[in-house]
Amino acid sequence: MKIGIIGCGSITKYRHAPEYDENPYVKEIVFYDRNPERAEALAELFNGSVAQTAEDLFEDESIVAISDCSSNDSHHIFSTKALLSGKHVLTEKPIALTVEDAKEILDAQKKTGKWLMVDHNQRFTKAHQKAKSIIKSGELGNVLTFKTNFGHGGPESWGVNKSNSTWFFKKDRSGYGVAADLGIHKLDLIHYLLNDRINQVSAFQGVLDKVDENGQPIEVCDNIICNLRTEGGKLGTASFSWTYYGEEDNSTTIYFEKGIMKIYQDDQYQIEVLTKDGEKINYEIEAIQTNDNQTNTGVIDAFVDSVRNETEPIVTGQDALESLKVVLAIIESADKNQVVMVK
Ligand SMILES: NC(=O)c1ccc[n+]([C@@H]2O[C@H](COP(=O)([O-])OP(=O)(O)OC[C@H]3O[C@@H](n4cnc5c(N)ncnc54)[C@H](O)[C@@H]3O)[C@@H](O)[C@H]2O)c1
Incomplete structure (x- = not known):
C-alpha cells in the first residue's frame, strides 16, 4: 500500500x-x-x-x-x-x-x-485491553465508580514547535486545551472499558501555569477536573493536566462490587487487582507508550488491517464524535458553572 x-x-x-x-x-x-x-x-x-x-x-x-x-x-x-x-x-x-x-x-x-478511524490509542494498549476483558468477564461484579487521570508537563516540549508559541496553546487551533488534547483520550477509554456513555458532567477548568510567547496566560485551559455520570449510572472523576511536571500520570482506577482494579499505577505491574476478600493479583503486561517511551502503539497496524481485510476499525468516527461531545460538555460546564447533559 x-x-x-x-x-x-x-x-x-x-x-x-x-x-x-x-x-x-x-x-x-x-x-x-x-x-x-x-x-x-x-x-x-x-x-x-x-x-x-x-x-x-x-x-x-x-x-x-x-x-x-x-x-x-x-x-x-x-x-x-x-x-x-x-x-x-x-x-x-x-x-x-x-x-x-x-x-x-x-x-x-x-x-x-x-474506512474512517480516529487515533484514540488508549484502546490499543495491552493493559487497557486486558482491563476490558476483566470487566467483561464479570469476575469482579459490576462497575460502580471510576477515576481516571491524564497529565504531563505540557505540549510545548512535544510538538515540532518547541516553544510557548505552540498551536496547542491557541484557541482557534487547539480548541479546548488539555481537555481535547489529553482529556479526550481518557473519555474515549471510559466509553470503551465500560461499554457505556458519559451523559452528564460538571467541571472546573483553569489556566494555572502556562503562559504564551508574550508571557500572558494561554487562551485554553491547562487543567480541567471533572465529575462524570454514565447512562448506566456509574459515577466517576477525571483530572486532565498539562502541569504535572516531573512525571506523566496515565492512571485509571475502577471500583467494582467485589474489588478494585488499578491501571498504570505501578512500574512493574500495569494492572493490579485487589479483591474484597483480600486477594491481590498483579498483571505484568507492557509499559504504556509515553512521550519519552515511544513504542509501537498498534494503531497503524490496526488501521492497515482494517483497510486490507475490509473490517470496521476499532475506533470509528461515531466513537470519536461521542468523546468530542463529552469534551464540549465539560468545557460548557466549566464556562457556565453548571451541570451539563451531554447532547
Ligand atoms: N493520538 C495521540 O496520542 C496524539 C499525540 C499527539 C498529538 N496528536 C494529534 O496529532 C495532531 C498533530 O499533532 P502534533 O503533535 O504532530 O503537532 P505538531 O505541531 O508537532 O505538528 C503538526 C504539523 O502539521 C502541520 N500542519 C498543521 N496544519 C496544517 C495545514 N492546515 N496544512 C498543512 N500542514 C499543516 C504543521 O505545519 C506541523 O508540521 C493533532 O491533532 C494532535 O492533537 C495525537
Whole structure:
C-alpha cells in the first residue's frame, strides 16, 4: 500500500511514520506539510517522497489511505476531502472542534463507504485491553465508580514547535486545551472499558501555569477536573493536566462490587487487582507508550488491517464524535458553572 500523511510534526515523526514503515503491507509513504522542509525531512528519514500540496495526495490514485496529522482545526477539511477523493482515512484526535465539523467527516465516510478511524490509542494498549476483558468477564461484579487521570508537563516540549508559541496553546487551533488534547483520550477509554456513555458532567477548568510567547496566560485551559455520570449510572472523576511536571500520570482506577482494579499505577505491574476478600493479583503486561517511551502503539497496524481485510476499525468516527461531545460538555460546564447533559 502507498500511504499519504498530511502534517509532518511530532505525531507523524514518532508514531505514524515509524509504524507505517514497520508494517509489511506498506511500501511507500508520501509526506505533505505546509512547511515543506518538515515533509522533506521525514521523507528522507523514512525513505518516502514529498507531495507539494494536499490535493496532490488526493489526486494520486495509487495512494490508498491517508493519515491526517494536521492540527485540530484542520482535520475536518483534510479528512473530508480525503474520504471524498476515495481514500481510507486515519484521523488524529480530536476528530474535529465542533459537532458540525465532525459530522461533515462522518457524512463523507457514509457517502463513500471508505474506512474512517480516529487515533484514540488508549484502546490499543495491552493493559487497557486486558482491563476490558476483566470487566467483561464479570469476575469482579459490576462497575460502580471510576477515576481516571491524564497529565504531563505540557505540549510545548512535544510538538515540532518547541516553544510557548505552540498551536496547542491557541484557541482557534487547539480548541479546548488539555481537555481535547489529553482529556479526550481518557473519555474515549471510559466509553470503551465500560461499554457505556458519559451523559452528564460538571467541571472546573483553569489556566494555572502556562503562559504564551508574550508571557500572558494561554487562551485554553491547562487543567480541567471533572465529575462524570454514565447512562448506566456509574459515577466517576477525571483530572486532565498539562502541569504535572516531573512525571506523566496515565492512571485509571475502577471500583467494582467485589474489588478494585488499578491501571498504570505501578512500574512493574500495569494492572493490579485487589479483591474484597483480600486477594491481590498483579498483571505484568507492557509499559504504556509515553512521550519519552515511544513504542509501537498498534494503531497503524490496526488501521492497515482494517483497510486490507475490509473490517470496521476499532475506533470509528461515531466513537470519536461521542468523546468530542463529552469534551464540549465539560468545557460548557466549566464556562457556565453548571451541570451539563451531554447532547
Ligand atoms: N493520538 C495521540 O496520542 C496524539 C499525540 C499527539 C498529538 N496528536 C494529534 O496529532 C495532531 C498533530 O499533532 P502534533 O503533535 O504532530 O503537532 P505538531 O505541531 O508537532 O505538528 C503538526 C504539523 O502539521 C502541520 N500542519 C498543521 N496544519 C496544517 C495545514 N492546515 N496544512 C498543512 N500542514 C499543516 C504543521 O505545519 C506541523 O508540521 C493533532 O491533532 C494532535 O492533537 C495525537
